[in-house]
Amino acid sequence: MAPAPLALATCDGDVITIESAGSRVEELVRPLVLAVGGWAVAAAYPMDGTALAGCLVPSTVSRALAAGSATERERFAPWRPKRLCRGRITAVEQAPDTMHDEGSGAARGFLDAAALPSRPTSVVISEAEGLRRRFRLEAHNEVLLALGDGAVVAAAPDQILILSAADGSVVDVERAVPGAEVEVVVIEAAPPWHTRDGRALARMGVPALMERNGGGPW
Template identity: 35%
Template sequence: MGDVGHTRVNEITVEDLPALVAGSSLLCSAAGDASFDGYCEIVAELLRNRGSVRLVELDSMPDDALCAAIGVMGGFAPMVELPPSGDEAVLAVRALEDRLGRKLDALVALNAAGPNAVFAVAAAAVLDLPLVNCDGMGRVLPLISQTTYALDGMPIGPLSAVSLAGDVLVLDSGLHRSDLLLRATMQAAGGWMLCAMYPATVSRLRTAAIPHATSRVLEVGRHLTSATERGALLDGLARAVGARVVGSGRIVELGHATRTIGPRHYPAVPTSVVVQEYADTGRMIRLEGQSELLVAVIDGVVAAAVPDVLCLIDRHDLRVVGVETVAVGDHVDVLVVPADARWHSKAGLTLAGPRAFGFPVRHPREEAQR
């Protein structure tokens, strides 16, 4: 997917911020375009004060340049309730540099999708480091171990994490225990932590990272912020990231009804969204997920599945609708954005395919190969 018509970008300025925020929402079905205004205002202020962030390509960097991935793990809600103060990345990177005994030369994004696309840019701005135009997910995945970095054998640690109260943690462990330990800390930390992890040289990243991640988000964002018409937007997204419309319709059901009578038809646990298509066929698109949308089942057939990205676009507002804000009665287009090719490998699907999330089904690509 990285080769789908990306344009070269050399720097990110405060003017690019709206496109960055909008574009990041497409690859993050949980939050959609949730209101991260507070944080965006801080990033805007940072970019205004520091000028721009240099966006560099992997192949333009020296082999031994040291990088670390910046990303937040945790929930969006705590981030909305209490926006980051802006200096978390400084605390995290300084702690990691202390542990490594070496300064970082550049930053990479853990994932240039959802709020993390913005966090990486903000970290580069506040630390005055270049941001490498690549990431390790190409979308939002719930575990920090679900990365192409890990897929390629890069160690996750040592890593550092900063809580919203300013606590700093340095962790030296393997891939899965790091995930486990940070998860256990999450509640005490207040719901999210900004991490600096996967320290690696550029030569290591060349095979492990998904290229053009940030520029791609910017391009998607430009389509989302400039489109005034549905057809043009869908065409633009198809060209930019190969997005395909799975179906269009009205949301008729959310989650599992926990009460069958009375007003609480609405979800207690909205892990599924059912879209009824407009066409006479009356097809039902059932979207299943855990935070993110993971599987699309149309009339009982798995039509799309993680690691490909599933998302909903409001047909009128032309904005991405998040699972946390979607409502019965909304009219949406269901889009699937294909994941990077390395996610479609056997190992990639084992790490982040539908079965990794407890859906005992084959990814449509595996199905096609049978």
Template identity: 35%
Template sequence: MTATGVAADSEAAAPAQTISAEDLPAMVAGNQLLCSAIGAAGVDGVTVCVEALLRRHGPVPLVGLDSLPDDALCASVGAVGAFAPLLELPPCGDEFELAVGALEARIGRRLDAVVSLNAAGPNALFPVGAAAALGLPLVDCDGMGRILPLIHQTTYALAGLPVTPLAGASQTGDVVVLDTGSRRADALLRGVVDASGGFMICAMYPATAARLREAAIEGSTSRILRVGGLLTSVSGRGALLAGLARTVGARVLAHGRVVEVAGVGRTEGTRHYPSMPSSIVLAEPGEAGRIIRLEAQNELLLALIDGAVAAAVPDVLCMLDRHKLRVVGLEGVEVGDDVDVLMVPAAPMWHTEAGLGLAGPRAFGFPVSHPSEGGRP
């Protein structure tokens, strides 16, 4: 981070003051851990776009919610649609001004700050670009703490914040404003997204800082920067795992060699990656080694060890190459890879009954309980 540098762990990390172009490599690296193995599809083009905006407009202030007045108006910025179009037509930066301008026109008030929809994957970078293009601060919080497929799968929604009015802008200049009081917002928006090229930058969840303090996961962006600092600077496996444990509470569920990569992952009505596996099987070393099965629908969602659920969404699951010390994405996993399976715990709000109902394993079609439910059916 421009003012302080990226620290190696949370104990030593000072609060971020600004995000500059020089901080993007750490942000990209930190994203890889918190994406639930979704990989880096489209991130290169997004990074180029955001870097250009930061160099043109200067560093973005990164502020905490407590530093904003209660009535400061914020809105979440994020991408909706498939990541594949990013490879063909990355955003040029105008989309942020178009989307936010349309939302401001709808609500009749200018924004005071930008907030992340979900600070993971490309959606961790887009709010930085939006803040740079608009000359606004970025609030150090988000509504998921990971990647989830639907725009109402957020802690914002859990706290009762309406997702609309919502405004979206495509790479080709299409602009739409959506206002509905139901969860049809996601389905309605995706129909427009598909018709406009499969991808839109959206501004949504307009709310005051006072309301966001009850709804947001705080510290999300600075957490990514600290994780990225670890992944780009620590050379030993033990030191890296210890740093990740201190920084994000990561723990190793198991380790083993990939022995099977099967199926094609998809989430109906959302993103579709034809080449991504729907399950990965690992075997621990030794005669008594356990069998680990990872289930995916674009992201890793469920980990079973010898048939028992060991971890599940909304907690973050990822794979770390034990030798190269890099995160292994679903698009790149291969038989023979030697990996640690890590779990990063979700924010406490996700472990409530309402949180698990919205983004727990059953929300993705898995007829199992989350481990935190203690076997409750």
């Protein structure tokens, strides 16, 4: 079923309608959502109740409303986030444009298969307390893998977030800059993502990142 046409509504009252081939929806929607503050409400294709019941994650709307009405760090309480580290971003590295060239081999195949519009990005964070480890976050659209001193500490399908240390707001990968004080937290994915089928789907973008970092449990 094609994801388009679809409509987006932003918190500022903007309404955006997108009519495009299904393969380009992600490429078009992601920069739009980033431009309006990182979130929007989408109305997509219709679905009957039976199909909807089979793919819904219960209570997500209620939890989102509860988080939105909370203040400061209490807004994250419904998701029970686990903090991985607090520190300063020391480097942000992006894959060169040659990753998209015909001769880039396995990387080219990964990008084509995943159909992800962004470039692979690495965010390096120096921990400011505790063991003072060096964390490396590997991202492609989202943060897919977190390494602490080279060891895997979190990975998809769990959600890995970069938060501003100042106010707890989410820092998008595209807006991460050296010198920023941040916290890295992980939120466990809904149980269906930890089934065999769910992990197979989440694993799509992880092998290339693991290969770049010497392998891992995937």
